[in-house]
Amino acid sequence: MADETRELAKFAAGFTYDQIPARVRSLALDLIVDQLGVEIGCSEMPWAKQVREVYRRNGGTPEATVVRYGERLPASSAALINSTFGHSFEYDDANPLTHGHLGAELVPSLMAIGEREHSSGRNFLTALVAAYEVRGRIGWAVSPNMLERGGPQYSTTCGPFGVATGVGKLLGLDAEGIRNALGVAGTFSGGLMQYDHGGGSVKRLFTAIGASSGIQAAHLAQGGITGPEGILEGARGLLRIYPSDYQPERLVADFGKQWMIDHLLFKPYSCCALIHPAIDALKKIITANDLKADGIESIEVGYPKGFYDHAAITSPKDLLGMQFSTSYTLAITVLKGRNTPREYTMEVLVDARIRALASKVRLWEDLGLDKYFEGHMPARVKVRTTSGAVHEELVIDAKGSMGAPFSSDEVDDKFRSQVADVFGAERCEKLLGVLRNIDTLDDVAKLPPMLVVKNGK
Incomplete structure (x- = not known):
C-alpha cells in the first residue's frame, strides 16, 4: 500500500496561494462568508451559551476572539466556542461527497490560530484550501460506507485531521511535521451518532470537538510529539478500522x-442536509398544484438506504430531534412555508397542526436512488391529496449543492439574513466587503474585532 498519509502531508506543506484556481478561491470565500454568518446568527442558542460560559470561566491566555461577544481566550477555546456557534443549529455547510461540516470544522480553527499568529490573509486562505482538500479526501475515502453503517460521525472522526493540517500549515510545519500532526490527530478521532435517534445537545459540539482535537494535534506535533506513520491507510489506521469498503x-x-471544495453544499434550510432534497421536491409539488395542508392525505418520502435512518425520527423530543425528523420538517415546509432557524422552536415542536401533518408522512428505502448515494442528495416525494390525486417529484441534487449551486450573491443574502439584525445593515455590508477580500489583509487579526457587537450593534 502506498504511503498516502505522507503524500497528503507533502501536498499540504508545499501548497501555495498561487496554486489556488479562481473557482476554488471563490468557493473558499463563499465558505468563509457562510460560516461566519452562521456563527454570528446562531450564537445565542442555549447550548452555544452554555459552551461559551464553560470556557469563559476556564479563562487562560488571551489569544483569539469569541465571535459576537468579544472575549479573548486561548486560541483552542475560542475555536471550540466559535465552531459550536457555527454548527449550533444545522444551518452550516455540508458536503455530499466527503460528508461532515467542513466549514464549521476549519474556519473557526484557522481563524483563531491565524489571529494568534498574525497570519496574512493569503496564508489563511491557502491553509483553508489545503486543509479542506486533505479533510475532504479523508471523508471521501471512508465514504459512503461509514454513514450507511451509522457512524462514527464524520466531523469528529475526520475533522481532527483537516484541522491539524490547516493549523500545522499556519504554524509553519514542514511535511514531516504535518505528517506527525495527522498521526497525533488519529488519537483524537471518534464520535458516535446516536443523536440521530436519541437527540441531545452534544451533537451541536461535534465540529467543535473536531476543531479542538485538530488544534491540539498540531500543537503537539510542533512541540515534538510524533505520530505513527500510515495513520490513514495503515493496518490499524482510520480506513481499516471503520468501513469495510x-x-x-x-x-x-x-x-x-x-x-473536494467543488462538492460543498450551502444550506438554505436549518435541518439535516439529507432532508433538503425532500423539502425541494415537496415545495415543487406544492407550488405546481397550489396545495394546502388540509388537502394533503399523505406524504411519502423515498431515500437511498444510507440516508434513510439518519433522518427518520418520528417523535422528536427536542429541537435537534425535530431537525433530524423528515416528517416534522416537511410539516413545517407545508404550514410555515420556509425552514429557516426561526421555524425550529419549541412552540412549533408542540404545535398540534404540525404534529397532525407530520403523522401523515411515511419514509421508505428507495432502492432506485442508491446509485445516487455518493456525491448527491437525492429524495423522491409522493403526495396523495384528499381528492385522490398523486403528485410525485424526484430531486437528485438539493438546492445549494454542486448540482444546484448557490451563487455568491445567494451566500451573501444568507449572511445578511443572519448578521444584519445583529450588527445593523450598514456594518453588515462593510463586513461582507472585508470577507470577500480577506486574502488582501496583511494580518487576519484585524478581522475578529469586526465580528464583535459594539454599542448594541
Missing part, C-alpha cells in the same frame, strides 16, 4: 484536478 486511492487521486 475503504478506498485509500481516493486520498491522493487526481490531485489538482478534482477539488
Whole structure:
C-alpha cells in the first residue's frame, strides 16, 4: 500500500496561494462568508451559551476572539466556542461527497490560530484550501460506507485531521511535521451518532470537538510529539478500522484536478442536509398544484438506504430531534412555508397542526436512488391529496449543492439574513466587503474585532 498519509502531508506543506484556481478561491470565500454568518446568527442558542460560559470561566491566555461577544481566550477555546456557534443549529455547510461540516470544522480553527499568529490573509486562505482538500479526501475515502453503517460521525472522526493540517500549515510545519500532526490527530478521532435517534445537545459540539482535537494535534506535533506513520491507510489506521469498503486511492487521486471544495453544499434550510432534497421536491409539488395542508392525505418520502435512518425520527423530543425528523420538517415546509432557524422552536415542536401533518408522512428505502448515494442528495416525494390525486417529484441534487449551486450573491443574502439584525445593515455590508477580500489583509487579526457587537450593534 502506498504511503498516502505522507503524500497528503507533502501536498499540504508545499501548497501555495498561487496554486489556488479562481473557482476554488471563490468557493473558499463563499465558505468563509457562510460560516461566519452562521456563527454570528446562531450564537445565542442555549447550548452555544452554555459552551461559551464553560470556557469563559476556564479563562487562560488571551489569544483569539469569541465571535459576537468579544472575549479573548486561548486560541483552542475560542475555536471550540466559535465552531459550536457555527454548527449550533444545522444551518452550516455540508458536503455530499466527503460528508461532515467542513466549514464549521476549519474556519473557526484557522481563524483563531491565524489571529494568534498574525497570519496574512493569503496564508489563511491557502491553509483553508489545503486543509479542506486533505479533510475532504479523508471523508471521501471512508465514504459512503461509514454513514450507511451509522457512524462514527464524520466531523469528529475526520475533522481532527483537516484541522491539524490547516493549523500545522499556519504554524509553519514542514511535511514531516504535518505528517506527525495527522498521526497525533488519529488519537483524537471518534464520535458516535446516536443523536440521530436519541437527540441531545452534544451533537451541536461535534465540529467543535473536531476543531479542538485538530488544534491540539498540531500543537503537539510542533512541540515534538510524533505520530505513527500510515495513520490513514495503515493496518490499524482510520480506513481499516471503520468501513469495510475503504478506498485509500481516493486520498491522493487526481490531485489538482478534482477539488473536494467543488462538492460543498450551502444550506438554505436549518435541518439535516439529507432532508433538503425532500423539502425541494415537496415545495415543487406544492407550488405546481397550489396545495394546502388540509388537502394533503399523505406524504411519502423515498431515500437511498444510507440516508434513510439518519433522518427518520418520528417523535422528536427536542429541537435537534425535530431537525433530524423528515416528517416534522416537511410539516413545517407545508404550514410555515420556509425552514429557516426561526421555524425550529419549541412552540412549533408542540404545535398540534404540525404534529397532525407530520403523522401523515411515511419514509421508505428507495432502492432506485442508491446509485445516487455518493456525491448527491437525492429524495423522491409522493403526495396523495384528499381528492385522490398523486403528485410525485424526484430531486437528485438539493438546492445549494454542486448540482444546484448557490451563487455568491445567494451566500451573501444568507449572511445578511443572519448578521444584519445583529450588527445593523450598514456594518453588515462593510463586513461582507472585508470577507470577500480577506486574502488582501496583511494580518487576519484585524478581522475578529469586526465580528464583535459594539454599542448594541
